[in-house]
Amino acid sequence: MTRYAAPLDDMRFALYDVLDGERTLKQLPRGESLSRETIDAVLEEAARLSEQVLAPLNQSGDAEGCHFDKATASVTTPKGFKEANAQFVAGGWPGLTAPERYGGQDLPETVGALVKEMLDSANLSWGNYPLLSAGATEALLQHGEEWQREVFLKPIVAGRWTGTMCLTEPHCGTDLGLLKTRAEPAADGSYRVSGTKIFITGGEHDLSENIVHLVLARLPDAPTGTKGISMFVVPKFKVARDGTLGARNGVACGSIEHKMGIKASATCVMNFDAAEGYLVGQPNKGLTAMFTMMNAARLAVGIQGLGLIERAYQNSLAYARERLQMRALSGPKFPHQPADPIIVHPDVRRLLLTQKAIAEAGRVLVLHAALLGDTHLRSDDAAARERAEQELSFLIPICKGLLTELANECTYHAMQVLGGHGYIAEWGLEQFARDARITTIYEGTTQIQALDLLGRKVFQLQGAGLQVFLERIGAFCRQHADAAALAEFIGPLGKLAQQWGEITQRVGVAAAGNPEELGAAAVDYLFYSGYVTLAFCWARSVAAADAGARSGTFKQAKRATARFYFQRILPRTEAHAAMLRAGAASLMDLPEALFG
C-alpha cells in the first residue's frame, strides 16, 4: 500500500511566499472576495478527498483495470471508482473553476492546478475522467452556443455527465489534417457524424448518466487538411432542449485498449454511426478552436507529471528511512540498529534529492504558469492579458515537456531506491513508473512540445514570450544583485539566462539556412530551457524562504535542496548546450538505407 499526504505546506509556500499569488488573484476581477483562508480551506478538503478516497484506489484500480463487455458495448471501471466519483460529485468538485452561471464555483485556475496535483498524485487514472470533462467544459464555454451550454455544460459542471475529446483516428494522431470522420448536415440543423476515433479517454464508462463527446469531423464541402475540420458535440444519449435524456445516440465503444499504465482510465475505440451532433463554433474552424484549449490541456498533463513525482518521492523517502541495510561508509550512524537506514548513502540521497528538487521547483513552475493563465483569462487590462498570454504560451511546452520527461526519470529513481521491492507490484512503485510513461506521449509528445517551443513560440512569434520571461529573470537577478546569501544562485542563473538568448540566436541562424537544424535542436533546446527555468524557480524559492517567517529548518531545507539542484542537476544544461552546438549533421548524415 503506497502512501500519500498532500504537500499542503509546500503548496502554500509556493503560492503565497514565492509567487505572491494571493495578491495576484485578489487583484484580478472576481477575486476581491477570494482570501487565503478560503483557498486554504479548499486545499485542505481536496487533500482529504485525495488522501482518503482516491489514493486508496490507485493500486487496486491498476491491478483490476477496466472491463469491456462486447455484448452491451459497455465499460466498467474498477471497484470503488463509481463510489469515489459519486463522492467527488457530491462534494461539488467538478464545478471548482467553472463559471457560477453554469453552476460552478468560479475559483481561479491556480486553485484548480493545486487541486489537480493532489488528484493526480492520489490516482492518476481516476483523475483522467474529470480532466477530460474539464476539456469539454472549456470547449463549450469558449465556442459553444448558449443553448449548448445550457443543455450540455450544466450537467457536466454538476458532475452528472462527463465529457471527452475525440480527435485521434487510426491513421492520424499528431497530424490531424488527415482525419476522415464525416459530418453530414440534417434537415433539422443538426449533423450526422460517422467515423472511428481511437484512444478516447473516458469514451465509455459507468461513472455518469451521459457522456458528451466533443468530436472533430469534416463537413461534406470541407477543404482538405487542417482548414477543413469542424467541432461537434455528440452525446451518448440524445438530449432534448429541455435537458431530458432520450434514446441512445449512434455512438458506441468498440473496444478498450490494454496498456502499460493508467489501466483504470478507460481508453476507448469509439464508433460513430450517423450519430446526432451539433456544430460547435464556426464551420472548418474546429482545429483553431482546439488550439485555444491547448494551453490548459498541456498544463494539466504537466501537472500529472508533477503529481507522480511527488507521490513517488514520498514513498521512496519513507522506504529509505525505514530500510536497514549495510553501514554508512564513514561508520555506523545508527549503532543501536542492526544496520543503518539506506538514506545514509550518498547515491540514495542523490536519487531522493533529484525527486525533491524537481517536485518543489516544478510546483513553483506550474503555479507560475497557472497564475499567468488566470491573468490571461480574467484581467481587465488588455496589455496585461496579452503579456501573460505570451509568457504562458512560451512556458506551456516547457511545463508539459520537461515535467513529464522528469516524471519518468523521477519515478525510475524512486523504484531504484526500493531495489527489488521497487520492481515488484506489492510496493506500488513500478505502477508510478508505468503511469508516468504515457505523460510524455499524450497531449502532444515531447517532440511536439519541443517543436512548438522552438518553432512556434520562439521563431514564429519572434521570441516574444522568451523575452518576457528573460526580462523577468533579469529583474529578479538585479533585485537581488547585492544579496550575498543568494550570490551562489544569482550568478549562475544570470549567466545561463544570457547564454539562453545566445543559443536561441545561434539556432535561429542555423535553422534559417537549413530547416532540419530546427528539428535537430528542438528537444535539447526544450531541456536546456527547462533546466534554466527550474533554476529560476529555485532561486526565487530560496529568496522567498529567506525573506519569510518560516522556521530555520524550513529555510535550511530549501537552501540545501536549491544547492543540490544548482550543483548536481543544472550542469545538464552544459551537455544540452554542447549537443545544440553540434547541429543536425550527425543526425542526418547517415543514409536511411544504412540504418540497418
Place this chain on the structure above:
Amino acid sequence: MKILVGYKRVVDYNVRIQVKPDGSGVVSDGVKLSPNPFDEIALEEALRLREKGVASEVVVVGIGPTDLQAHLRNGLAMGANRAIHVATSDAVQPLTAARVLLKLVQKEQPGLVILGKQAIDDDCNQTGQMLAALWDRPQATFASKVEIGEDKARVTREVDAGLETLEVDLPAVITTDLRLNEPRFIKLPDIMKAKSKPIEILELASLGVEPGDHLKTLHYAPPPGRSKGVMVKDVAELVAALKSKGLV
C-alpha cells in the same frame, strides 16, 4: 432546540509530536493543525440531529487566538449555522474552558451541549464533566449512540465492560467517542457559503472568566527511547533477571 458544540483546534493526528529543546512545550511552529477528531464527531452528531429535525440550530464554539477563525470557518463549512470565537492568546486549561462554556450556555440557552470526550493534544478528558457540574445538569460521556426523545436523551456509552445505556434529562452535556459516527466530507459550495456565515467574537475577559492557572506544567520531555536489550540463556535466567528488577 439549539445545540452548542465545542470545536477545538489541535496538532493534526498525523504529525509526529516533537518536544521543544528547552522542554517548555511541543513544537507547533509550522505544524499542521486540524480540528480535534472527537469534536468533528460532536459536530457531525449535532448536524445529523438538525437534519432529522430534532435540532434547529448548531453553534460551534472555539477558544483561542485570532487565527482560530479559519478553523471555525471549517466548522461552518461542515454545516454549523454560526460560530462563537472566544478570543484569548493564553493557553486554555479544561476548567477555564468549562467556565467559558458555562457563560455561553447561559447566554445561548442550548437544549444540548455536545463536546468531544477529550482533545488529542492534552488528552485531559475533563471539560465536559466540569461543564456539567458547573451547569448543574446531567452528563453522558463517551457516547457511541445518541437518541433524543421528548425532554430526554438516551445515550449508549462505551465502558470497559461493554455498552451502557443512560437516560438523561435535557438540557445535558454529551461527550462523544470515536464510534459515534463518521464525520462528513465538506462540500466545495459549503466552503464558499461559510464565508458569509457569522462568527461572533467575544474577548475572554469580557465573559468575566479569568484564564486560570489550575495546572502547573513543570517540564515536557519525549518518552525515553528503547534501550538495548539483553539476551538470556534460559528461562531460569529470565526469571532471575525479572526478579532482580522487581518485575515479578
